[in-house]
Amino acid sequence: MKEFPEQSTIIDVHSKDWKIIELFRKKPGGIISGEELGGALDISRTAVWKHIRTLQEIGYQIEALPSQGYRLLNSPDILIAEEISSGLVTGTIGRKILCFKNTDSTNRIAFKLGEQGAEEGTVVIAEEQSRGKGRLGRQWESPSGVNLYCSIILRPPLMPVKAPQCTFLSAVAVSQTIETTTTLIPRIKWPNDVLVNGMKVSGMLNEMSAEMEKINFIILGIGVNINMRREQFPPQLRHPASSLFLESGKPVNRIEFTRALLTCFDSLYESYLRKGIGPIREQWLSRSALTGRRIRVSFQESEAVGIVVGLDDDGALLIQGDGGKIEKILAGDVSIVE
Numbered sequence: 001m002k003e004f005p006e007q008s009t010i011i012d013v014h015s016k017d018w019k020i021i022e023l024f025r026k027k028p029g030g031i032i033s034g035e036e037l038g039g040a041l042d043i044s045r046t047a048v049w050k051h052i053r054t055l056q057e058i059g060y061q062i063e064a065l066p067s068q069g070y071r072l073l074n075s076p077d078i079l080i081a082e083e084i085s086s087g088l089v090t091g092t093i094g095r096k097i098l099c100f101k102n103t104d105s106t107n108r109i110a111f112k113l114g115e116q117g118a119e120e121g122t123v124v125i126a127e128e129q130s131r132g133k134g135r136l137g138r139q140w141e142s143p144s145g146v147n148l149y150c151s152i153i154l155r156p157p158l159m160p161v162k163a164p165q166c167t168f169l170s171a172v173a174v175s176q177t178i179e180t181t182t183t184l185i186p187r188i189k190w191p192n193d194v195l196v197n198g199m200k201v202s203g204m205l206n207e208m209s210a211e212m213e214k215i216n217f218i219i220l221g222i223g224v225n226i227n228m229r230r231e232q233f234p235p236q237l238r239h240p241a242s243s244l245f246l247e248s249g250k251p252v253n254r255i256e257f258t259r260a261l262l263t264c265f266d267s268l269y270e271s272y273l274r275k276g277i278g279p280i281r282e283q284w285l286s287r288s289a290l291t292g293r294r295i296r297v298s299f300q301e302s303e304a305v306g307i308v309v310g311l312d313d314d315g316a317l318l319i320q321g322d323g324g325k326i327e328k329i330l331a332g333d334v335s336i337v338e
């Protein structure tokens with residue numbers, strides 16, 4: 001592991017270390033001699049031993065069997081870029097993945113990388129965030145080693161007014177990924193929450209750099225409570241919250257979840273660029289927790305009450321007030337009025 005600027009630690013797996021893991025994976029449970037590994041990597045047996053030590057430090061359980069060789073017993077439950085990339089077939093999303101052991105906020109790192117010209121589809125992931133960001137300066141609880149905190153850099157050739165539509169992409173991608181990796185039924189709560197059994201398991205924060213008529217880049221920040229345990233939630237949260245593990249009773253493999261999320265996001269993004277927001281809005285609406293419900297929306301000092309009747313192209317929620325008038329809600333916090 002090497003230091004990344006700004007006191008964040010990146011999980012850096014050397015290409016030769018990764019080659020060793022790939023060789024082990026081709027021979028599941030099998031023993032590979034130091035000589036064979038050295039031959040495949042064109043390095044000495046002493047160098048092989050050093051690489052094995054590095055992998056053990058990262059968390060790979062590798063057994064050394066005297067005069068026979070090495071055997072991979074277990075891989076760590078850590079979000080390692082090479083593990084996520086392995087078998088990932090996407091066009092744009094995840095072409096480059098950076099994984100941090102810890103950082104303050106993946107959105108902040110991604111924003112910096114965006115300013116430095118990082119290519120579209122770059123993904124920043126962290127095991128832990130010391131200052132995970134929610135909307136409006138709120139904080140996102142980000143304990144180590146149990147969840148997913150990720151930020152995706154997009155450079156869509158669109159007008160800045162279209163940027164809020166990308167929240168739909170994230171919410172649909174997270175929901176579809178929960179559907180394919182667990183037996184849970186996710187619901188989307190406008191603008192950016194994904195709920196399971198009425199409890200928040202995921203939140204999204206979009207940030208943008210733009211000029212009047214051009215988006216420079218968008219950062220889509222996605223937090224998913226995957227294996228978070230009850231005692232890891234602080235007592236005072238705005239809404240009831242939970243994790244996929246708590247709701248399903250089964251731990252979820254974070255590497256597989258992340259790979260599935262990036263794959264899903266990639267195909268939604270490709271569809272969005274080709275066909276516009278229509279098909280994604282359909283997907284969003286079919287999972288909406290609010291459609292037909294009477295809600296209260298508060299934003300700063302103002303408040304609106306009405307029945308949710310739809311979603312506008314620009315991401316605004318459409319509600320019908322008591323007088324029958326349709327109102328467009330662009331921002332705010334929603335609560336369901338029973």
Ligand code: BT5
Nearest residue numbers: 105107132133134135138141150203204221223237238241
């Ligand atoms: C959000 O804000 O829901 C956006 C969360 C985005 C987090 C991701 S993680 C990766 C990327 N990098 C970042 O720095 N951020 C993004 P909002 O709707 O404002 O909800 C925030 C509120 O949810 C807080 O005020 C808490 O009450 C509650 N909360 C905090 N942590 C939570 C958690 N882990 N699970 C559920 N609720 C939480």
